[in-house]
Amino acid sequence: MTHEASPTLLPGRVIAVLAFVLLLPVALAAIAFPTAMYDTRELIAWGRHFPLVTPDHPPMMAWIGGAIDLLFGHSAVAVVLANQILMAIGLAYFHAVLRLVGPRSSAWLFTLLYGTTFYLAFAPLSFALNADILQLTSWPAIVYYCLRAARTNRWRDWLGFGAWSAAALLTKYNAAILLAGLGVAMVVEPSFRIMWRRPGLYAAIALGLVLVAPHVAAVLVHGQAVSYGLAHFTPAGGAWKRLVDIGQLLLGHAVFLLPGAIIALIGLKQGNLALRTDHDAQAERRVILAMNIAMQAALLVLVLIAGLDYIFRFSAPYAMMIALGLAPLLRPIGDWRPWAERRLIAVLGGLYLAIGVIVATVYTVFASHSAMQEPIEAGAHAILEDWNKQFPCGPAYFIGGRQKVYGVGIEAGPQVTALFYRDIAGAAWFDRDKLNAGGAVVMDGSAEYQSHLQNYLFGLPPTPERSVTLPLRRTLKPKTFTYVYHFIPPADCSRADLRHPAAAKGH
Structure with a gap:
């Protein structure tokens, strides 16, 4: 050529x-x-x-x-x-x-x-x-x-x-x-x-x-x-x-x-x-x-x-x-x-x-982004700290709305499985027995989620609703983000894979 x-x-x-x-x-x-x-x-x-x-x-x-x-x-x-x-x-x-x-x-x-x-x-x-x-x-x-x-x-x-x-x-x-x-x-x-x-x-x-x-x-x-x-x-x-x-x-x-x-x-x-x-x-x-x-x-x-x-x-x-x-x-x-x-x-x-x-200037000083500045680390720590005060093991799952559960859920540690409730049916790795044994953090307050609650949690009774509100990260704009959640208590803490996530330790 x-x-x-x-x-x-x-x-x-x-x-x-x-x-x-x-x-x-x-x-x-x-x-x-x-x-x-x-x-x-x-x-x-x-x-x-x-x-x-x-x-x-x-x-x-x-x-x-x-x-x-x-x-x-x-x-x-x-x-x-x-x-x-x-x-x-x-x-x-x-x-x-x-x-x-x-x-x-x-x-x-x-x-x-x-x-x-x-x-x-x-x-x-x-x-x-x-x-x-x-x-x-x-x-x-x-x-x-x-x-x-x-x-x-x-x-x-x-x-x-x-x-x-x-x-x-x-x-x-x-x-x-x-x-x-x-x-x-x-x-x-x-x-x-x-x-x-x-x-x-x-x-x-x-x-x-x-x-x-x-x-x-x-x-x-x-x-x-x-x-x-x-x-x-x-x-x-x-x-x-x-x-x-x-x-x-x-x-x-x-x-x-x-x-x-x-x-x-x-x-x-x-x-x-x-x-x-x-x-x-x-x-x-x-x-x-x-x-x-x-x-x-x-x-x-x-x-x-x-x-x-x-x-x-x-x-x-x-x-x-x-x-x-x-x-x-x-x-x-x-x-x-x-x-x-x-x-x-x-x-x-x-x-x-x-x-x-x-x-960089706009989003650190004058504006905020609720997703890319979401306080998932602090949110996971607060929710897991609340969980650990009540239960000796778990949670095995974070289940709920797509944005929040895939944020704090992955931050909670590798022992925890995070799943959008619509994805449960298609997730080959979902283990109902593990959910029942280790319990779950349930995150969402939408009407759609409430209508699916019993279907996706198989009738397991949740605790009363709780919430934590935290400031967004990396911005001077005073904006907060609220996590609403329930707990599904663990039924069997004898399993070794249900130890408390590492993300909850050392804080």
């Missing part, structure tokens, strides 16, 4: 800006937002049991969350940092794909533009280790190894393709859309059709099936994750619902590519970028474009015909693939390096520094 005779961005400067943007949410977590958001707390609670299937999703995000919690704890800093390390791996694969289909100049420039999008900088605070954001690691790796296998036919590339495909499917089932898109592209692109006759492709498929098989076997017993996914389809929805879902799809695609898309358009207008006219590596570019077209067509079918309830945040991995498809169609021209290094890098660095300072 011939390369254009054009200057290349200094990799050190690009990597420095990317590192700054990736570490910005880690710094914000350390300064202003010490408590992980609901989705992240939930996957940590599930991950402590390292399940083959969860109530709502395939298990990969729970496995990663459980591993991070086991090794480094469950603070927002730990989980956001882990998320950003995985994001950096995804960006490395993103860059590697661009190197396969174009020159270094384009690869570094468009890695910079995508790597400094708002989603990569700020979504981890809300969605660290969530399935959609984890796909930004596996999806570019799948594309990379597919393209490499087409070139080299080496076993390590085929096995990489199979292993990453399994990882993506174990993260979220929508990875099937990416794999189907690649399959379509391998059919419509003549030079890639030979892949269907290569043993390596079938070895990759076999490896993927072997890695996914334990999860599939678990789903056959506990099918809640599949039921949860199917519940997001409402084929009987009307035209207005379809219009709203298409709007969510387009909104997600657009938002997750900002500000890089705007900068690329400005570069085209100012003459720093131009449409590519050469025919170098056209087969691979056409494969990526065909993959994207097939994926977007599949999404439209799912939304318009199957009635998929689309939420804009689902667009994260699709937007990344769109960036991989569009970037090779552009090339830097003329005296573009000063524009990129002196203006673009300075603007991006200054923009994110300013946003970071503003957000």
Whole structure:
């Protein structure tokens, strides 16, 4: 493959800006937002049991969350940092794909533009280790190894393709859309059709099936994750619902590519970028474009015909693939390096520094965030101290509303199982005998919860309602958070696994 005779961005400067943007949410977590958001707390609670299937999703995000919690704890800093390390791996694969289909100049420039999008900088605070954001690691790796296998036919590339495909499917089932898109592209692109006759492709498929098989076997017993996914389809929805879902799809695609898309358009207008006219590596570019077209067509079918309830945040991995498809169609021209290094890098660095300072100042001095500044540590300590005054063992469970139980519940210690009451039926690790023996802290006062109380606690009588009110963390704004709870007394304290949680000791 011939390369254009054009200057290349200094990799050190690009990597420095990317590192700054990736570490910005880690710094914000350390300064202003010490408590992980609901989705992240939930996957940590599930991950402590390292399940083959969860109530709502395939298990990969729970496995990663459980591993991070086991090794480094469950603070927002730990989980956001882990998320950003995985994001950096995804960006490395993103860059590697661009190197396969174009020159270094384009690869570094468009890695910079995508790597400094708002989603990569700020979504981890809300969605660290969530399935959609984890796909930004596996999806570019799948594309990379597919393209490499087409070139080299080496076993390590085929096995990489199979292993990453399994990882993506174990993260979220929508990875099937990416794999189907690649399959379509391998059919419509003549030079890639030979892949269907290569043993390596079938070895990759076999490896993927072997890695996914334990999860599939678990789903056959506990099918809640599949039921949860199917519940997001409402084929009987009307035209207005379809219009709203298409709007969510387009909104997600657009938002997750900002500000890089705007900068690329400005570069085209100012003459720093131009449409590519050469025919170098056209087969691979056409494969990526065909993959994207097939994926977007599949999404439209799912939304318009199957009635998929689309939420804009689902667009994260699709937007990344769109960036991989569009970037090779552009090339830097003329005296573009000063524009990129002196203006673009300075603007991006200054923009994110300013946003970071503003957000940290606002939320530590003038405002508050009831979730990311929730006092889960103090709440768990107060509730467990109250429990220990009354009972010689337990609690075995924290059960209740999703936000509160997955906050103080994971803070209460690894001996305690935290469960949202709706998740009990789908949690393969729920043990009714352990609940009866060790008792539970029951947290929620909503009407919905009260209506489910007897169903989910199997008639066990709770103590009278109690509450504790605590100030939010890391903010000068005088705002408090109240935990309302009941106790289900333990019936049998003879079990060794019902000793008081370590979180209640030493305070």
